[in-house]
Amino acid sequence: MIEGPVKLLFAGPVGAGKTTAIRSLSDTAPVSTEAALSENATAAKSTTTVAFDYSTMRVDGDLTVHLYGIPGQDRFDFMRPIIANGALGAIVLLDASSPTLRADCVHWLKSISTIAPTLQFVIGVTKADVAPDFSLADIRAGMQQCGIRAPALTIDPRQRAQCEQLVRALLSSL
Amino acid sequence: MMATQLMAAHGLTVHVRPWDGTRSSLLIANADDTYGRNAVEQVRRRGGNVLTVSDQPGATGDAVTSSIQVAELVDRIKAIVAPETGAPAVADAVAPPTSAPTALDVALDPAQLGGLLQVCLQAASTPGDVLASIGPWQVLIRRDASRIAANAHSDLLAAQSRLVIEDWTTQTLSRTEAAALKMEVTQSLDAFLITGCDAIADLLPPLPGNGYQLSNWPDLGALPNHRAALQLASALVKKRWNLTALATHCGLTAAQTNAFCWAMLASGLLQSDLNIIAPPPPPAPVASQNILTRLARRFGLFRSE
Numbered sequence: 001m002i003e004g005p006v007k008l009l010f011a012g013p014v015g016a017g018k019t020t021a022i023r024s025l026s027d028t029a030p031v032s033t034e035a036a037l038s039e040n041a042t043a044a045k046s047t048t049t050v051a052f053d054y055s056t057m058r059v060d061g062d063l064t065v066h067l068y069g070i071p072g073q074d075r076f077d078f079m080r081p082i083i084a085n086g087a088l089g090a091i092v093l094l095d096a097s098s099p100t101l102r103a104d105c106v107h108w109l110k111s112i113s114t115i116a117p118t119l120q121f122v123i124g125v126t127k128a129d130v131a132p133d134f135s136l137a138d139i140r141a142g143m144q145q146c147g148i149r150a151p152a153l154t155i156d157p158r159q160r161a162q163c164e165q166l167v168r169a170l171l172s173s174l
Numbered sequence: 175m176m177a178t179q180l181m182a183a184h185g186l187t188v189h190v191r192p193w194d195g196t197r198s199s200l201l202i203a204n205a206d207d208t209y210g211r212n213a214v215e216q217v218r219r220r221g222g223n224v225l226t227v228s229d230q231p232g233a234t235g236d237a238v239t240s241s242i243q244v245a246e247l248v249d250r251i252k253a254i255v256a257p258e259t260g261a262p263a264v265a266d267a268v269a270p271p272t273s274a275p276t277a278l279d280v281a282l283d284p285a286q287l288g289g290l291l292q293v294c295l296q297a298a299s300t301p302g303d304v305l306a307s308i309g310p311w312q313v314l315i316r317r318d319a320s321r322i323a324a325n326a327h328s329d330l331l332a333a334q335s336r337l338v339i340e341d342w343t344t345q346t347l348s349r350t351e352a353a354a355l356k357m358e359v360t361q362s363l364d365a366f367l368i369t370g371c372d373a374i375a376d377l378l379p380p381l382p383g384n385g386y387q388l389s390n391w392p393d394l395g396a397l398p399n400h401r402a403a404l405q406l407a408s409a410l411v412k413k414r415w416n417l418t419a420l421a422t423h424c425g426l427t428a429a430q431t432n433a434f435c436w437a438m439l440a441s442g443l444l445q446s447d448l449n450i451i452a453p454p455p456p457p458a459p460v461a462s463q464n465i466l467t468r469l470a471r472r473f474g475l476f477r478s479e
Contacts, residue, residue, distance in 0.1 A: 088461055128321075128360070129360060136321070137318050153395030155396075165404075167469075168475055171473060172404055172407075172408035
């Protein structure tokens with residue numbers, strides 16, 4: 001049971017908005033390990049996280065929430081158990097415009113729950129406003145496939161209030 | 175001009191103005207010139223109503239000629255802008271539920287409740303998406319996807335303020351047909367209904383005091399300031415409640431609680447005690463009560479347990 005520092009994980013595929021969400025929530029300047037994208041760079045996304053993002057958010061007095069963003073690339077999967085150890089919960093961010101949305105959902109839920117079986121989840125779906133075919137049913141079906149019932153919210157990771165809503169939903173599900 | 179003035183005989187007030195690209199109840203355009211055809215194309219793409227005038231022999235069947243009699247023109251305009259007393263111009267009625275009525279169905283007497291809320295409830299028995307129209311506004315309800323779409327934010331706001339106003343016409347669409355509408359704006363149906371029902375909480379009939387539970391978390395991402403919705407959702411996901419006990423537990427009024435449950439019923443997430451599936455066991459605590467309480471306070475959450 002967590003008694004000391006509180007750790008929150010941000011997981012999900014490349015381009016889902018993990019780094020942006022951490023920046024929105026942070027009280028301090030985040031530490032990011034970004035590198036230029038070697039392929040598929042766009043005006044909206046020209047860099048990607050190659051190790052992890054880290055920042056903090058003050059709660060009160062001496063209690064601080066540590067925010068960790070897990071890199072989306074599978075070649076960094078060796079880092080996931082290290083980062084996930086002792087976490088309060090995981091915010092899985094998914095890109096609504098991805099043609100593999102449900103598969104992404106299942107992949108990340110399974111991937112994280114394998115290394116931390118008791119971890120609580122909340123799913124944040126980004127870019128839903130520009131994905132006319134997006135269906136929340138895909139996310140709900142993905143969760144059901146993994147035996148997980150967690151809050152799934154569509155959010156804009158640039159909006160601090162909506163990122164805080166993810167944390168609220170996670171706390172409410174505990 | 176005379177025809178539009180005669181619309182008053184049907185109780186309709188008509189304002190005529192040159193087309194400027196903004197939304198209107200009806201566009202009447204000359205299909206024999208390029209400007210008119212462009213205007214028609216734009217309005218049709220948005221799903222708006224159009225009446226074309228053409229004297230060409232090969233004009234489409236629904237065009238009128240410039241020599242049309244005034245009385246006939248009045249009838250054509252009325253059939254388009256106020257189709258409820260005649261054959262629907264663009265819509266078919268949604269089929270009524272075919273399954274056996276439950277206790278909840280009986281409580282949801284359409285005579286008590288109409289409007290878009292009833293359209294959403296009926297969408298449960300409709301395969302595919304539902305295009306709902308009232309006056310110049312159209313919304314696409316994708317209930318299975320928990321999404322609602324429209325051509326503009328103002329259309330969604332107009333629809334939200336007409337949740338219990340009658341006269342919506344509906345048309346069932348396949349996903350392909352719905353996609354072809356190319357609606358510009360899409361948002362969470364759950365958030366749309368929660369906000370809309372909240373605004374008319376005092377008008378909504380009380381749901382029976384049976385046990386209720388949510389089958390899934392609603393999408394509350396767009397409602398970060400609506401703490402009551404998160405409280406109610408959290409409680410209803412975890413266990414079954416009767417509405418009086420739920421209101422007391424969350425420290426909310428009966429009307430607020432009832433409005434939230436109406437929204438969840440319309441979005442398809444609320445289960446009555448007749449069809450509740452046993453929820454999974456609650457998760458084991460992962461952090462000390464002290465830490466959880468401090469976190470909850472930091473994020474403006476009520477935490478009673």
